Amino acid sequence: MIQNKPLYTVVLGSGVAGLAAAIRMAAAGSQVTVFEKSDTYGGKLGVWQKKGFRFDTGPSLFTMPEYVMELLLIDGKKDVHFDYDQLNTICKYFWNDDTQLIAYNDREKLKSEFIEKLNESADNIDAFLDDSRQKYEITNPVFLEKSLHKWSTYMSWTTFKSFLKMGQVGVFHSMHQQNSKRFNNPKVVQFFDRYATYNGSNPYDAPATLNVIPHYEFGIGAFFPKKGMRSIVDALYQKALNLGVDFKFNTPVNQLQKRDNKYGINHDAKSYDIAICNIDVATASSGPLSHLIKNHQKYTPSSSALIFYWGINRIFENLDLHNIFFSSDYKKEFDSIFKNHSIDDDPTVYIQISCKFKKNDAPPNKENWFVMVNAPYVKNQDWEMLITNTRRHIISKISKILKVNLEKHIELEHILTPQLIWDKTGSYKGALYGSSSNNRISAFLRQPNFSKHHKGLYFCGGSVHPGGGIPLCLLSAKTSTDIIKRDFKIC
Numbered sequence: 001m002i003q004n005k006p007l008y009t010v011v012l013g014s015g016v017a018g019l020a021a022a023i024r025m026a027a028a029g030s031q032v033t034v035f036e037k038s039d040t041y042g043g044k045l046g047v048w049q050k051k052g053f054r055f056d057t058g059p060s061l062f063t064m065p066e067y068v069m070e071l072l073l074i075d076g077k078k079d080v081h082f083d084y085d086q087l088n089t090i091c092k093y094f095w096n097d098d099t100q101l102i103a104y105n106d107r108e109k110l111k112s113e114f115i116e117k118l119n120e121s122a123d124n125i126d127a128f129l130d131d132s133r134q135k136y137e138i139t140n141p142v143f144l145e146k147s148l149h150k151w152s153t154y155m156s157w158t159t160f161k162s163f164l165k166m167g168q169v170g171v172f173h174s175m176h177q178q179n180s181k182r183f184n185n186p187k188v189v190q191f192f193d194r195y196a197t198y199n200g201s202n203p204y205d206a207p208a209t210l211n212v213i214p215h216y217e218f219g220i221g222a223f224f225p226k227k228g229m230r231s232i233v234d235a236l237y238q239k240a241l242n243l244g245v246d247f248k249f250n251t252p253v254n255q256l257q258k259r260d261n262k263y264g265i266n267h268d269a270k271s272y273d274i275a276i277c278n279i280d281v282a283t284a285s286s287g288p289l290s291h292l293i294k295n296h297q298k299y300t301p302s303s304s305a306l307i308f309y310w311g312i313n314r315i316f317e318n319l320d321l322h323n324i325f326f327s328s329d330y331k332k333e334f335d336s337i338f339k340n341h342s343i344d345d346d347p348t349v350y351i352q353i354s355c356k357f358k359k360n361d362a363p364p365n366k367e368n369w370f371v372m373v374n375a376p377y378v379k380n381q382d383w384e385m386l387i388t389n390t391r392r393h394i395i396s397k398i399s400k401i402l403k404v405n406l407e408k409h410i411e412l413e414h415i416l417t418p419q420l421i422w423d424k425t426g427s428y429k430g431a432l433y434g435s436s437s438n439n440r441i442s443a444f445l446r447q448p449n450f451s452k453h454h455k456g457l458y459f460c461g462g463s464v465h466p467g468g469g470i471p472l473c474l475l476s477a478k479t480s481t482d483i484i485k486r487d488f489k490i491c
């Protein structure tokens, strides 16, 4: 409920964070308009379909569903249906030497896999996962759920307690250094190092604080929406409509105009009290907000991705919803991405097959493969050459491990490159998760959720605090709108 008079809010962009911000403001009584340059909502949570195959084109792993449910139930009405399941098998792992491991949700089964397949002790796995949970408990209330750029955050008892425990979160070592000390088998080190990629980081540089990430999967759980990843934004869009949010599609914001203490979009006469920018902040600061953001936020981007969407003309019984095919030399692979800005000849390949879960995503006896490798952000690469080579390397690697001629089974192909991610969503240089988290102060360097110079201007999304990935984007929208409610005395 707004005190005094109605407030008008404009949201720039309808990515998952923009939708969340719109819902929160509308539920608080504001009249909300969303401007979106594309013809649909959802940003990176896109969809592509052809010849009976359906692909979620962006995120494929769903964690922290309660953040979505909180939005759908924000006004106490169950008026939007959204359903998801928890995964018992989180992911299947394959190595080039035929080693395989299944990551189960059940801790005892998971430990048995590590003991039997990789000869790693149950105690080591327990110690790591307990430490990951502890890191979560220390960092979540302060570093993720609040603004790091407001003094009030530092004045609370919760923050004080978290700071007292900072020594335990591993800011002074890299993930790889900490994991190498914890485990005996290098494959287990590689297994847990991989979680750096969940926010586009390099485990050889990123602080061991990021060893918090496995807790999201193994402590809280991995989930999958019954109707696929796109249904997350379908549900949020429907909720926003139900709350009266007005969407203007195919309407790029070329300039956010400041009009006294209000904001206007392009040359449209309507003015708004509050503007929430969901456009990547580096893109916005050199485009529609260039006159409002003084120092252009040209951050160092996180990694990007090269994705092949393949229609496969047979069933692979041995594969699950999520599958990882590891490289033999992880350090070399990350050096290729982060130092040489290229893709290694033996990349780690992630294959998500949503029809294992949602049968009608592929025609009968066929499968829809989302095949992704980590890739550098855009930096004058010869992408045609990189795509051709990487495609060949992936096919050769998967063919050897699965003992098939994979090329023969690909009947449909669509490709998403870092440049296309940049073009389609405005993500600076194709970064999947905004700015890189490869050093220990990066959390403090992210764009704050509010403008320090312009009253009424706020930010949310993957390039803003606390970071990228669906759960953090939803938290960024919550933090921004909590600040708005305080600034505008909305109860």
Ligand SMILES: Cc1cc2nc3c(=O)[nH]c(=O)nc-3n(C[C@H](O)[C@H](O)[C@H](O)COP(=O)(O)OP(=O)(O)OC[C@H]3O[C@@H](n4cnc5c(N)ncnc54)[C@H](O)[C@@H]3O)c2cc1C
Pocket (backbone or CB within 6 Å): 012, 013, 014, 015, 016, 017, 018, 035, 036, 037, 038, 041, 042, 043, 044, 045, 057, 058, 059, 060, 061, 062, 063, 251, 252, 253, 254, 278, 279, 280, 288, 305, 307, 421, 424, 425, 426, 427, 432, 433, 460, 461, 462, 463, 467, 468, 469, 470, 471, 473
């Ligand atoms: C291939 C891929 C895989 C990923 N995997 C995962 C995963 O498994 N799990 C996970 O949690 N996260 C994953 N992520 C990250 C996650 O998708 C993002 O962090 C999140 O979706 C970003 O949401 P956002 O709201 O910040 O912005 P975006 O989704 O980037 O949306 C920004 C919106 O702004 C619009 N826009 C841009 N410029 C303008 C303009 N001038 N005027 C109007 N509108 C404009 C864009 O069209 C877009 O709709 C993945 C991302 C990609 C690309």
